[in-house]
Amino acid sequence: MQSRVPDTPVLEVSGLSVDYLLDRGSVRAVDDVSFTVSRGEFLGIVGESGCGKSTLLFAVAQLLAPPAVIAAGSVTFDGTNLVGLTDSQLSAIRWRDMSVVMQSAMNALNPVKTIGAQFKDALQAHGKPSKEEITVRSAEVLRMVGIDPVHLRSYPHQLSGGMRQRSMIAMAMLFTPDLVIMDEPTSALDVVAQRSLMVQIKELQQTFGFAVIFVTHDMSLISHFSDRLMVMYAGQVDELGATKMIFDRPMHPYTQGLLEAFPSIRGPRVPLRGIPGNPPDLSSVPAGCRFHPRCPHALDRCTQVAPSLFPVDGDLVRCLRRQDGSLS
Amino acid sequence: MTELLRVEHLTRHFKIGGALSQRTLHAVDDVSFGINEREIVALAGESGSGKSTIARMLARIYRPTSGEIYFEGKPLSRFRSRRDQLRYSGLAPMVFQDPFGSINPVFRVQHGMLRSLKLHRPELSAAQRLTEAARVFDVVGLNPDMLQRFPYELSGGQRQRVGFAQALAMRPKLILADEPVSMLDVSIRIGLLNLMAKLRDEEGVSVLYITHDIASARYVADRLIVMYAGQIAETGPIEDVLAHPRHPYTQLLLSAVPDPRAPLSVAAETDRGEPPKVIDPAPGCRFRWRCPLAIDTCAQVTPELAELRPAHDAACHVAQTSAEEVKAFS
Numbered sequence: 162m163q164s165r166v167p168d169t170p171v172l173e174v175s176g177l178s179v180d181y182l183l184d185r186g187s188v189r190a191v192d193d194v195s196f197t198v199s200r201g202e203f204l205g206i207v208g209e210s211g212c213g214k215s216t217l218l219f220a221v222a223q224l225l226a227p228p229a230v231i232a233a234g235s236v237t238f239d240g241t242n243l244v245g246l247t248d249s250q251l252s253a254i255r256w257r258d259m260s261v262v263m264q265s266a267m268n269a270l271n272p273v274k275t276i277g278a279q280f281k282d283a284l285q286a287h288g289k290p291s292k293e294e295i296t297v298r299s300a301e302v303l304r305m306v307g308i309d310p311v312h313l314r315s316y317p318h319q320l321s322g323g324m325r326q327r328s329m330i331a332m333a334m335l336f337t338p339d340l341v342i343m344d345e346p347t348s349a350l351d352v353v354a355q356r357s358l359m360v361q362i363k364e365l366q367q368t369f370g371f372a373v374i375f376v377t378h379d380m381s382l383i384s385h386f387s388d389r390l391m392v393m394y395a396g397q398v399d400e401l402g403a404t405k406m407i408f409d410r411p412m413h414p415y416t417q418g419l420l421e422a423f424p425s426i427r428g429p430r431v432p433l434r435g436i437p438g439n440p441p442d443l444s445s446v447p448a449g450c451r452f453h454p455r456c457p458h459a460l461d462r463c464t465q466v467a468p469s470l471f472p473v474d475g476d477l478v479r480c481l482r483r484q485d486g487s488l489s
Numbered sequence: 490m491t492e493l494l495r496v497e498h499l500t501r502h503f504k505i506g507g508a509l510s511q512r513t514l515h516a517v518d519d520v521s522f523g524i525n526e527r528e529i530v531a532l533a534g535e536s537g538s539g540k541s542t543i544a545r546m547l548a549r550i551y552r553p554t555s556g557e558i559y560f561e562g563k564p565l566s567r568f569r570s571r572r573d574q575l576r577y578s579g580l581a582p583m584v585f586q587d588p589f590g591s592i593n594p595v596f597r598v599q600h601g602m603l604r605s606l607k608l609h610r611p612e613l614s615a616a617q618r619l620t621e622a623a624r625v626f627d628v629v630g631l632n633p634d635m636l637q638r639f640p641y642e643l644s645g646g647q648r649q650r651v652g653f654a655q656a657l658a659m660r661p662k663l664i665l666a667d668e669p670v671s672m673l674d675v676s677i678r679i680g681l682l683n684l685m686a687k688l689r690d691e692e693g694v695s696v697l698y699i700t701h702d703i704a705s706a707r708y709v710a711d712r713l714i715v716m717y718a719g720q721i722a723e724t725g726p727i728e729d730v731l732a733h734p735r736h737p738y739t740q741l742l743l744s745a746v747p748d749p750r751a752p753l754s755v756a757a758e759t760d761r762g763e764p765p766k767v768i769d770p771a772p773g774c775r776f777r778w779r780c781p782l783a784i785d786t787c788a789q790v791t792p793e794l795a796e797l798r799p800a801h802d803a804a805c806h807v808a809q810t811s812a813e814e815v816k817a818f819s
Contacts, residue, residue, distance in 0.1 A: 209674045209677075321537075350536075351535045351701040352535075352701055352702065352745040352746055352747075353535055353742060354535070354536075356747070357745075378674045381747040381748060384747065422675050422676045423678075424679070424682075424705055424707060424708035425748055426703055426707055426731055426743060430708065432683075433679045434679065434683075435676050435679030435680050435683075439677075
């Protein structure tokens with residue numbers, strides 16, 4: 162294992178762009194995205210479907226398959242740039258240092274193998290553990306997520322949705338990785354199971370100190386769990402900052418729209434509008450600010466000038482109205 | 490207000506296991522409720538609580554094991570002729586959860602619309618059917634040009650609007666909406682919730698809104714029914730249930746709703762339990778294993794719904810006892 166310098170970020174993504182090479186030309190799904198994840202940090206990434214958040218995760222984990230290719234930028238994980246590494250070089254890192262929990266455990270787990278057999282596969286991919294070591298470690302991680310180890314002999318279909326998703330997380334914990342990437346792991350669950358899973362992820366994170374990148378379209382879900390929040394729109398970062406700051410004072414109109422889109426069970430019943438319109442087709446993004454056709458505050462110059470990320474009070478915001486650091 | 494639909498002691502059991510197995514899964518057990526005209530009723534509960542089974546019985550996909558459904562006062566089991574059955578499925582159509590699986594991908598969007606219009610409203614000519622399809626598209630907020638599109642050209646939110654348009658074309662009185670927004674982005678959900686409210690207010694349609702999202706239920710619904718393990722745990726006017734939840738399960742459900750405006754620490758107590766699979770149940774409250782208030786009675790007697798506040802019922806021994814004590818005391 163590599164020497165770990167505590168102060169360096171576990172992950173540093175800089176200028177990352179991903180293109181889908183299609184017959185009718187290439188489409189840029191992730192456009193010049195840069196961010197870092199510190200050790201033990203919980204970074205939330207939010208945005209609507211089609212904003213590039215899953216493509217970004219796949220690019221970070223080096224799981225992109227053609228026609229998607231990394232067009233520019235680097236992904237530095239524990240001091241190594243992952244872009245351009247061969248599969249054999251990557252497989253030393255994958256799952257041991259960085260693991261991925263996908264959206265639907267129903268599709269991620271192999272339906273014809275028991276949970277225990279799948280854990281064994283993952284363990285044997287890195288080293289030659291003895292039978293006993295495998296049993297002990299598998300039982301240990303299942304207990305960590307609150308599942309009785311008897312379920313090592315169960316097949317995925319014998320478990321409830323919540324248990325399947327928890328056993329996926331247990332599998333991601335097999336090697337105590339530095340970074341766990343989660344792509345909407347709770348979206349197939351109902352509220353009670355969702356809440357208990359979120360608390361469990363947070364507890365595990367506090368115990369073992371791994372960093373988490375958590376992708377979701379539901380901002381309310383991660384409000385209590387993430388340290389920093391990155392809001393994506395049409396392949397770009399729209400706002401990046403401390404979660405509390407963004408919830409207390411969202412600066413990008415898109416973030417404001419997302420925050421106002423969900424009803425509450427408390428307070429007065431107020432009519433909500435959501436965000437009118439749909440996210441743009443990435444093959445023909447609007448000129449100027451990509452959000453301007455849906456923006457309630459759009460100015461004339463928003464239709465021509467593409468805003469860059471402006472620093473405002475330690476946060477980053479891609480909005481021309483924040484160009485001078487204040488609202489203009 | 491007149492009652493549109495009445496469900497009496499509705500029960501649905503499924504045989505499970507092999508051919509010789511005597512075990513039955515009690516998906517829905519002795520459920521009674523009503524839906525008035527121009528009313529949105531939210532049916533909430535965890536996965537496996539029986540919500541969808543109820544919707545499927547109302548849509549006549551499943552036949553009830555026992556109990557009866559009355560639509561406009563007439564029992565559904567009497568709708569035997571094809572004409573009656575067609576008429577009922579036009580009056581109470583269903584909107585499905587998955588907007589990606591519920592529209593035939595190889596035909597234009599209008600295909601399904603026109604076919605169901607031809608079936609359910611044979612009096613219309615071909616030209617009238619097109620006009621009608623364009624009209625309902627307009628009502629649900631879609632451009633009538635979309636009728637010529639293929640499903641893959643539509644976003645999830647637009648597809649779900651097509652689902653509501655198809656339902657609306659049959660001039661329904663009650664739309665059975667099974668988790669219609671759970672697969673959509675949060676930012677698009679509100680639009681569909683507003684659409685359901687509009688259909689109630691402007692078209693006079695009632696909706697049975699099945700969901701596990703209490704916040705969205707509160708946003709549109711007039712009344713709430715909370716299901717647990719195949720039975721009704723609590724029911725009443727939605728604001729009253731949310732402000733004064735009496736059943737411990739409703740309280741658990743409410744505490745699980747993510748709310749960034751509420752203060753919360755990760756250390757807060759959370760429930761790790763799972764809803765039980767109700768196989769050959771013995772009497773007793775089905776929530777007692779997860780219930781912080783459970784008493785001895787809960788393991789012996791199945792609690793029945795009792796009115797604890799005006800029009801607000803809960804099936805909980807503890808809540809009922811404390812309500813009686815309050816009454817005796819005052």
